Amino acid sequence: MSQQMVLIVDDDKEIRDLIEIYLKNEGYWTIIAKTGLEAIQTVEKEKIDLIILDVMMPVVNGVDACLKIREKHNIPIIMLSAKAEDIDKILGLSVGADDYLTKPFNPLELIARVKAQIRRFTKLNTASSTAKILEEDGLKLDLESGKVFKQEIEVNLTPIEFSILKLLWVNKGQVFKIGTLYERVWGQEYFENNNTVMVHIRKLREKIEDNPRSPQYVFTVWGVGYKFAI
CATH class of the missing domain: 3.40.50.2300 (Response regulator)
Structure with a gap:
C-alpha cells in the first residue's frame, strides 16, 4: 500500500x-x-x-x-x-x-x-x-570541487555564477523567478528593477553556451524567470 x-x-x-x-x-x-x-x-x-x-x-x-x-x-x-x-x-x-x-x-x-x-x-x-558530479550534453559540474567543465575543458566561473548554475541544475526543469534566484544565491532581499541576476545570467551563458543568444542549458521563461533544461 x-x-x-x-x-x-x-x-x-x-x-x-x-x-x-x-x-x-x-x-x-x-x-x-x-x-x-x-x-x-x-x-x-x-x-x-x-x-x-x-x-x-x-x-x-x-x-x-x-x-x-x-x-x-x-x-x-x-x-x-x-x-x-x-x-x-x-x-x-x-x-x-x-x-x-x-x-x-x-x-x-x-x-x-x-x-x-x-x-x-x-x-x-x-x-x-548520492551524485557528486552532474553531467549533461558536454557540460559537467563537480559539486565537491566547485569546478565546471565544457567538453572536458575547465570553465572559469565566479562563485556567484557557479551558485546560479548549481541551483538551476540541481533543480533541473524548475522555473526560478528572478527574485527567488537573487534571494537564494545572494542571500539578500530582492527589490524590483534590480538587473543583477540578468547580468550574471548573461555572463554565465557567455562562458558555458556555444551560442549565448540560443542557449542549450540555461533558458529564459519569459515573464517568469530562468530554468536549466536540455
Missing part, C-alpha cells in the same frame, strides 16, 4: 471528492485545499509528496500558487484545467507544473499520472542525493 500524501486543490467539491475516493482506493493519504492560498499554506505545514492543482480558483489561482510553491519546494505538481488549448498547457508547465490534465478527465488516467510522477520524483531524489 502506498503511504504518500497527496494534496488535492480545487474549489469544486464534487471533483475534490471524486479524486479523493480514487486516491484512497490506491492507498494514498490525502489533504484537501479549496484555494491556491490554502495550498500554499498547507505545503508549509505538511509533508506533501504530490499536488493536484486546479488552475481556475478564487483568491489565488493555480498558476500563481504553483509559482509560489516552486520558490521553495520541488514537489511534483499535476495541474487540472477546463482549458484545452496548447497555450494553457504550456503556461502551466512553464511555471513549474510537472504534468497537465484537461477537465473532464478519466480518474484512472489521473491515478496513473500520480503514480508516474511520484515514481519519477523518488527515483530522481535517490539518484541526486
Whole structure:
C-alpha cells in the first residue's frame, strides 16, 4: 500500500471528492485545499509528496500558487484545467507544473499520472542525493570541487555564477523567478528593477553556451524567470 500524501486543490467539491475516493482506493493519504492560498499554506505545514492543482480558483489561482510553491519546494505538481488549448498547457508547465490534465478527465488516467510522477520524483531524489558530479550534453559540474567543465575543458566561473548554475541544475526543469534566484544565491532581499541576476545570467551563458543568444542549458521563461533544461 502506498503511504504518500497527496494534496488535492480545487474549489469544486464534487471533483475534490471524486479524486479523493480514487486516491484512497490506491492507498494514498490525502489533504484537501479549496484555494491556491490554502495550498500554499498547507505545503508549509505538511509533508506533501504530490499536488493536484486546479488552475481556475478564487483568491489565488493555480498558476500563481504553483509559482509560489516552486520558490521553495520541488514537489511534483499535476495541474487540472477546463482549458484545452496548447497555450494553457504550456503556461502551466512553464511555471513549474510537472504534468497537465484537461477537465473532464478519466480518474484512472489521473491515478496513473500520480503514480508516474511520484515514481519519477523518488527515483530522481535517490539518484541526486548520492551524485557528486552532474553531467549533461558536454557540460559537467563537480559539486565537491566547485569546478565546471565544457567538453572536458575547465570553465572559469565566479562563485556567484557557479551558485546560479548549481541551483538551476540541481533543480533541473524548475522555473526560478528572478527574485527567488537573487534571494537564494545572494542571500539578500530582492527589490524590483534590480538587473543583477540578468547580468550574471548573461555572463554565465557567455562562458558555458556555444551560442549565448540560443542557449542549450540555461533558458529564459519569459515573464517568469530562468530554468536549466536540455
